[in-house]
Amino acid sequence: MSVTIKDIAAELGISVSAVSKALNNYPDVASETKRQVKETAQRLGYRANITARNLRASETRLFGYSWQPNFPDQFDPILDRFLQAMAEAAARHGYHLLTFPNSSVDAELDTYAEMVRTGQVDGFVLSNTNLDDRRVHRLLENEFPFVAFGRSNVDWDFPWVDVDGTAGVRIAIQHLIAQGHRRIACLAWPEASLTGQFRLQGYLESMEEAGLPVEPEWIERRENVYADAYAAALRLLALPAAHRPSAIIALTDLMAMGVLNAAWDAGLEPGRDLAVVGFDDAPMARFLRPPLTSLRQPIAEVGERLVTMLVNLVKGQLSAKPHILLQPELIVRASSIVPCSE
């Protein structure tokens, strides 16, 4: 069918091992032979059979990436770019990406186990990790190569890249304070989320630094669901005037959309009567009404760093487990630029 190493050997009247070594630039083959081999390989259109090479080297040059389908009304605004960044970085190193969304944690764990045992991938990229993450635990246990977008337990030593949510929210809060806001609320996540903790911490820190009080009712812990965010925002806006926040930061653009609509429905104009900040800088954030100020994650860099880390890891060229914390960028738009009219 397709042209193999054997065909080249036959063509030149030499052995297959000579051909293989010529193609792989072994030192113990004459440069003239190398030249001839490469020339014939080119001429016959030879391409090494990946599967055979993989069997020999017991590797697959494949990385697995799994994510969990979101709730129906949710969406992952950055999956697209994340996948692209990872796939491109992988291709640069001769790897490819195997994607397998799983509907549940258990299904995901099963798939991991299956892939580890069948040797289907050389390593994994995890995302949305959390405290006591079972995937991290399992892979550490099996000593299988992986990197993670996100942190987990501090005593688990594994390579990760994360975006500094604390610093990001601090920047956003400082931006709001600079515009004169003093009553700032935070639409946070349930305590179980480590990412949520980091981001909330940024809120608390910067408020305290600015000497601003934080009323307990300004912190709403909700799931990353539109309806929950909408309801919470309505409640915040219904507070008595002296306590009503003039700015709200939401930990997701999805939640920020709930805030925007709650404001409109409460008879307020977001961007004028209420400052709103989101997180993620989803592609549609700039098209909302008003355009949404949001924290942009350097998602392409995250993907690129993760993959190169993983490549080095499987090659054994990684002495310590790197921990990389990247900084988000505040993209200021109309939803937060109007100074607070105290």
Place this chain on the structure above:
Amino acid sequence: MSVTIKDIAAELGISVSAVSKALNNYPDVASETKRQVKETAQRLGYRANITARNLRASETRLFGYSWQPNFPDQFDPILDRFLQAMAEAAARHGYHLLTFPNSSVDAELDTYAEMVRTGQVDGFVLSNTNLDDRRVHRLLENEFPFVAFGRSNVDWDFPWVDVDGTAGVRIAIQHLIAQGHRRIACLAWPEASLTGQFRLQGYLESMEEAGLPVEPEWIERRENVYADAYAAALRLLALPAAHRPSAIIALTDLMAMGVLNAAWDAGLEPGRDLAVVGFDDAPMARFLRPPLTSLRQPIAEVGERLVTMLVNLVKGQLSAKPHILLQPELIVRASSIVPCSE
């Protein structure tokens, strides 16, 4: 390292071929032996080495899916669910998905060629096909298995699944007409797009059927870019009152967002002063202001059908090339439910 077929053979004192045949339920192996083999395989935690099996069978049980990164301000609202549907269907048949976004058509073609020759995948899934699609042309030429989300030249015989854009837009227009609208505009795509042609055809057909005139200036052909859609909508809304459309259908939700914002900026309230319909039913469509009426593509079914078709194709169990046309569903929301006040 890991447990192979040889270990089972040694454990039971039989040959590797017997073990292999037992595991694959060959008829010429005693049922008692089968039982023992399977029991030991279970006990030792045996998993067949995929690479070895692939080399033997000269297949990879991998399907390739490539897509082109969108323009910066665009986003693919359905990539997430499409990938999920495909990956899950693939997993059910023992296949996995290799994803490799490419930045240009040429890069994509190169990657295809590379993968075909190295035998890295057993087949491809294409999407966003168009007339004279070079990918389709190449793969047909090489007789390499593939299926496509979308149609192409009528004289090219290949398996595809598509969503009936013509029928979809017809439903939407009929919905608008039923609400009393008579001046309906269409924010279409450049002529080069086959999908755009199909959808526009639905507009033209249903307008003609209803005996409604179509003024040339009601058809705006623009790229699928927010700014272009916004500008076009502003122009439509600036038409003299007698010619100004009371409803606009956009061929994408992204373009529909441009229409919504143009309406607001023109001092109109979309949903009350102007009906707007989009296409795709992006996840955020329901959260827009007002919630956007849109045509929902059965994207999960598209993905599932494509993959099962491809599985049958590579297995040679496909006599004719199937052509499947699925119907979109009109999701009616506030942006179009208020009857036109003529």
Place this chain on the structure above:
DNA sequence: ATTATAATCGAAAACGTTTTAGTTGTCAAG
């Protein structure tokens, strides 16, 4: 008792590559 038939298993090749351990031949040093 002989032969045919079926049932069960094993030996070995094959997939295409890489790599180890030689093997040859040449040439210079002793």
Place this chain on the structure above:
DNA sequence: CTTGACAACTAAAACGTTTTCGATTATAAT
């Protein structure tokens, strides 16, 4: 003339399966 070093190559094993073909045994039919 021997020895050793070196360059350039080859044979063959190995990776873990699957599958063809032949071998063995037992059973049934003649």
